[in-house]
Amino acid sequence: MDTNITNPIFHDEAKATAHIEAQRWNGEPSCPHCGSLAVRKMGGKTQAGMFLCNDCRDKFTVRTGTVMERSHVPLHKWLLAMHLMAASKKGMSAKQMERMLGVTYKTAWFLCHRIREAMEGAAPTGPMGGQPDSVVEADETYVGGKAKNRATRKPAPKKAVVALVERNGMARSFHVANVNAATVRSVLVANVERTAHLMTDESPIYTRLGKEFNGHSVVNHSAKQYVTTGGFKHSNTAENFFSIFKRGVIGTYHHMSEAHLGRYCAEFDLRYNTRELTDGERAALILKGAEGRRLTYRRIDKLAA
Numbered sequence: 001m002d003t004n005i006t007n008p009i010f011h012d013e014a015k016a017t018a019h020i021e022a023q024r025w026n027g028e029p030s031c032p033h034c035g036s037l038a039v040r041k042m043g044g045k046t047q048a049g050m051f052l053c054n055d056c057r058d059k060f061t062v063r064t065g066t067v068m069e070r071s072h073v074p075l076h077k078w079l080l081a082m083h084l085m086a087a088s089k090k091g092m093s094a095k096q097m098e099r100m101l102g103v104t105y106k107t108a109w110f111l112c113h114r115i116r117e118a119m120e121g122a123a124p125t126g127p128m129g130g131q132p133d134s135v136v137e138a139d140e141t142y143v144g145g146k147a148k149n150r151a152t153r154k155p156a157p158k159k160a161v162v163a164l165v166e167r168n169g170m171a172r173s174f175h176v177a178n179v180n181a182a183t184v185r186s187v188l189v190a191n192v193e194r195t196a197h198l199m200t201d202e203s204p205i206y207t208r209l210g211k212e213f214n215g216h217s218v219v220n221h222s223a224k225q226y227v228t229t230g231g232f233k234h235s236n237t238a239e240n241f242f243s244i245f246k247r248g249v250i251g252t253y254h255h256m257s258e259a260h261l262g263r264y265c266a267e268f269d270l271r272y273n274t275r276e277l278t279d280g281e282r283a284a285l286i287l288k289g290a291e292g293r294r295l296t297y298r299r300i301d302k303l304a305a
């Protein structure tokens with residue numbers, strides 16, 4: 001479908017609601033509380049968008065069980081915000097969102113972070129590097145650290161991000177409090193198949209870790225050459241990912257708080273991983289992720305109950 005910003009779903013609440021209902025339920029609404037299909041739409045203006053479940057007798061709307069649930073922001077603004085986040089290559093600051101949606105800064109900030117959660121929910125799961133000839137690059141970078149106060153010139157602490165980038169494939173980045181052999185290993189073994197070929201720089205944190213994979217190539221950054229054990233050529237895949245990430249951080253998000261850094265990682269991962277898709281297709285994935293994330297928690301709750 002046409003998803004440029006003149007589309008009525010970005011301006012008309014009834015059309016936005018119908019669009020999200022269709023995307024979520026495909027014509028067959030189900031109760032987010034109990035999963036029942038025995039539901040009916042309630043009548044009346046005050047009950048607009050409200051459904052009643054005949055099985056559990058609970059009410060719900062298309063927001064229930066999604067990142068939009070505890071928000072009073074109209075759904076057409078949610079859709080526009082998702083589209084803008086999907087379409088902007090370097091990300092969208094809460095300040096920009098405030099201006100473009102005509103909401104308060106606080107609301108814009110909330111929207112941006114909930115949409116990042118939806119982007120996290122849309123991320124592919126399962127290990128990377130599962131193909132027979134898979135190559136996965138691991139690298140780390142640091143954001144922040146510029147002098148905040150010119151009087152003292154004391155730099156703010158830098159925050160570390162470890163990225164795993166599969167050649168011709170996906171990227172996954174993580175905020176790591178301290179970069180060392182143990183923390184990097186826990187990220188790698190949880191996300192990369194042992195049959196993959198690992199590529200890293202010559203940092204000693206990867207020396208032992210490299211032996212756990214099918215092969216390990218090391219690039220010497222200062223000499224700009226690879227000392228390979230697997231015959232791979234220089235590719236800079238992880239560096240390309242980081243250059244987009246860093247331009248976004250410096251150009252758009254002047255400072256990212258440590259507490260939210262993981263969500264910014266999810267935002268850049270999703271845009272990178274869907275680089276072959278159109279903005280509209282990417283926005284549709286984010287909308288799907290808006291649901292999946294909360295539903296996952298619900299399922300965990302149900303399993304634990």
Ligand SMILES: [Zn+2]
Pocket residue numbers: 031032033034035036053054055056057058
């Ligand atoms: Zn129900």
